[in-house]
Amino acid sequence: MNKKYALFFLAMVALQPLFSQQIVLKKGAILQSLPVNDSVADTFSLYLPTNFTTEKQWPLLLIFDMEGKEKQTLSMFLNSAEEEGYVLAAPKLHDSISLSNNMVKTSETLHRVLEMLPIGKSRIYAAGSGLGGRFANLVPLFVKEVKGALSIGASIANIELLSPKRPFHFIGIGHKNNYNYISMQAMKRVLDRFRFPNQLLLYPQAKDWPEPSYLTKALQYFTLQAMRKRVIPTDSSYVQKVFEADLAKINELKSLKKFLLAEQHMVEMMSIYGIYKNLDSLRNVQKELRKDRIFKGMKRGENAAMLKESLLKEDYQYYLEEDVITHNFNNLGWWNHQMAELDKFAKGINPYEKEMGNRLRGYVNALAEDNIDIVQSEALIDEDALAFLYELKTILDPQNFDFYLKIIALSAKNEDFETALFYLEEALKKGFKDTEKLYALEDTALLRIDAKFNELVSKYLKDARYQINEE
Structure with a gap:
């Protein structure tokens, strides 16, 4: 094996198998846009620890981001990869293409890395956060070489795919303010029942990314499990x-x-x-x-909040389904009240209800977005249902201006200029300033020459493109 890889590295390596172009691999730096093969435009990013050598086999962590930000996501693991001696590779994937196509790209990237580098074939793992974590959790089920998954803030997407005959090591990382926390706890019980090795690492800060020490801990647990299975001494x-x-x-x-x-x-x-x-x-x-008396009190408080949370979830799911089916715009006031109640929980003094409030807000947002995806996937799109969901999202996530723009465009398309102007002013009041995006909206040509539209833009942005005629 050593002879096979000896020509690859001194401090950096020129590599040229199967390619018409030369690839230079450097240790201690993120290498971007490496081609998977000659005939396909798929690429991946790669990181080799600074102490990389061809004299031994290395564990590999495949990192996934579904929004085209694989370099940024990979960079979050650099310190942990250095400390624990892991090679990192991140295929370029997109959530807009099918699961099967992304899985094929993953498999091709993995086999390319295996051709290039001395990777321990029983020490290959997948990792990601959010949507990338959901995808990473599926990779061991479809790519047999992958033996574990590290998921940040995401549970396993489909438990029906799990099989005791094909176990893998699952490590979840999350915090109790994330709406996926409850499902990750439930998933842990399922994995225990299937006898999958698994751990759930919880960090106290309500942030999307944990401290690097938690990523390092996950890699350490992968290494300990490899020792336990006698994959390594x-x-x-x-x-x-x-x-x-x-x-x-x-x-x-x-x-x-x-x-x-x-x-x-x-x-x-x-x-x-x-x-x-x-x-x-x-x-x-x-x-x-x-x-301990204090511990028992904490446990009771957390359990009470979780019970309340489960009941509220049932209400939210029921009413959202009903409102979408019946186009119940009159119920938007009720949803606005519910969000105000969740804000009270999140800003209150009860720490368990604060966590509950944050989880429920995340849950309702995810529920609304799932319904948007369902409506948009229909052959004949129900635009009234879509309009309701867009308006609901401006209540659930008032600083996300994308949904204001969506309802403006949809209303303008149907010549409901009163609704379009209302949501335009709401967005402007809350700080929206991107005039380029505003003027590029589809189906708004008639709206943009409306005097009221230009008055609003002039009032809040001082950048109306069309002359306002004064009578």
């Missing part, structure tokens, strides 16, 4: 180092009075270290924590 000093870091994390969480997160982390430690360590002392710490 067990390194007792490495196990001890990672174990001590986990103990330090528990002590940190306890010192910050984040007892629920500390107990959750202990549960995950039990699942990963049982084969390596005598965990009696850790179990004793867990038992004492569960008996």
